[in-house]
Amino acid sequence: MKKHILNLFVLILFPTILLSQVAKELNPPDFIKTITFKSNTTQGQLPVLKLGESLLLEFDALTGDEEDFYYVIEHFNFDWTPSGLVKSEYLRGLDNQRILSYENSFNTYQIYSHYNLAIPNSQTRALLKSGNYMISIYDDYDELMFSRKFMVYESIANVGVKVKRSRDVKVIAEKQSVDMVITTNGLNLNNPLETVKTLVIQNNNLNTAISDLKPQYTLGNELIYRYDTESAFFGGNEYLFFENKDVRAANVGIQYIDLEDIYHNYLYTNISRKNRPYTYNPDINGNFQVTVIDRDNPDVEADYVMIHFSLLHEELKDKNIHIYGNFNYFTIEPLTQMLYNSESKRYEATLLLKQGFYNYKFVAVDKETGELDEGAISGNFWETENNYKVLVYYKDLGARYDRLIGFGEASSVDITN
Structure with a gap:
């Protein structure tokens, strides 16, 4: 009897677990x-x-x-x-x-x-x-x-996005804050503190997104978000980059090449930028683009190349160094981890990547906690150009799913105080 009751309990509970x-x-x-x-x-x-x-x-x-x-x-x-x-x-x-x-x-x-x-x-x-x-x-x-x-x-709500310098004076030189104004067009948002949810994404990276900020003020059909700290991101630094659209010749960021079973590209050795002045250097915010020269169809005519990365840096005993970018969806994995070479005093790693233009940076990951620090090697600067996307969700009373009713976007190239 007890066994039947237990089985019934599992049958009732299991769908609930799946849904959650x-x-x-x-x-x-x-x-x-x-x-x-x-x-x-x-x-x-x-x-x-x-x-x-x-x-x-x-x-x-x-x-x-x-x-x-x-x-x-x-x-x-x-x-x-x-x-x-x-x-x-x-x-x-x-x-x-x-x-x-x-x-x-x-x-x-x-x-x-x-x-x-x-x-x-x-x-x-x-x-x-x-x-x-x-x-x-x-x-x-x-x-x-x-x-x-x-x-x-759906284009139901207009989402105004502005990027400001952080209002926290302790990190005013390192962080950027995102202000938002959501305006509805004919849709009455019932109890917006509970039914409206937001997601703020920096440079297409869901791992660092800020979610579920509540509106601070309501003026007519406008929801206003002007937080001091809750909507702030570390500015980071402009991404490093290389381009190897011509696999047989050294190109932007590539020191020399070699041909074994496939081509190998050796990048110039990078250095830490944390304690150096900020320098504007246009990037594509961590993204990549497959390109190839003298070919008609990059999808099938671009080759795969073994890319050799190196970073001149003292060995960090409590942290691992990883290569970071949208080439693998900003994922920290064994393939992206760099190993320290005690002879050359450099961190080194290789990645197999398709020909093209790539953004990347080096990040530190705490060995014990797994906490990622994007600025440990690159630094954090309020002047850095970053892209911000804001998604607005709405679940009306009694509704069965969250609608995505608005989308807004802004760049910190127009950052203000």
Whole structure:
């Protein structure tokens, strides 16, 4: 009798546990590289697209076996718990379909297959709801290869975004603060302190995003956010960069090249910028762009190159140094960790990357706590040019999911006091 009661309890509790789980992205195995999103307005690894816009996901599989991959699309709430909507409510058509569009690499040392998935397509005809989405890619054995988040918004609210210097004098030289004004167009926001949620993202990096700020003031149909510390980000520094669109010759940031089984590019040794004056150097805020010279189709004609990084720095006993950027979705993983060479007094690491233009920086991670410090090597400066995106969610009383009703964007190039 007790066993039957226990089984009944598990059956009742298990769906509740599933609904409360927070979705997290899975990073791909080593043989899947160069995951990019493209839409009508954005390109990179964090697409925020308007409801009705098309989306293109691309990636490479370095096995060269023309493997089959399948995709699944799921809808989530603001906090990345499942929304509870059934698939037919947010998706017209079918998912869990095979990716049909792919090409093999041409005239490259590294053999790979390049996959393209366009949404909508003949099977998945439309996304019907705004909000948070996750797309998951599975192989032929139903094993999850990787998953990525993306957002779909409705233009219901206008989101004004301004970047200011920090109002905290202790960090006024290091931080930037984001002010927001949300204006609704004909939509009455009931109890906005509870029903309206915001997400502020710096340089497309969800790992450092600030979530769920409450409006401080309400003036008519305007919600005003002017926090002193809660909406402040460390400014960081401009990203370092290199370009190897011509794989046979040294280019921007590359000291020399070598050809073994594939090409190797050795970058100039970098130094710590933490205690040096800020210097403006235009970047693409941690992103990357696949490019190749004298070729018609970079998707399949760009080669993969082993990139050698080095950092002149004393050894840090309590921290690990990692290479950081959107080339792997700002992920801290064993592949990005640098090893200290006691003979050359440098941190060194190698990454296999597709030809193109790449932003990167060096960050320190505490060995015990895992806490990441972006400014430990690069420094933090209020003058740094950063991109900020603000997403506004609304869940009306009795509603079953969080709508994404507004999107705003600003750059700190126009920062004011």
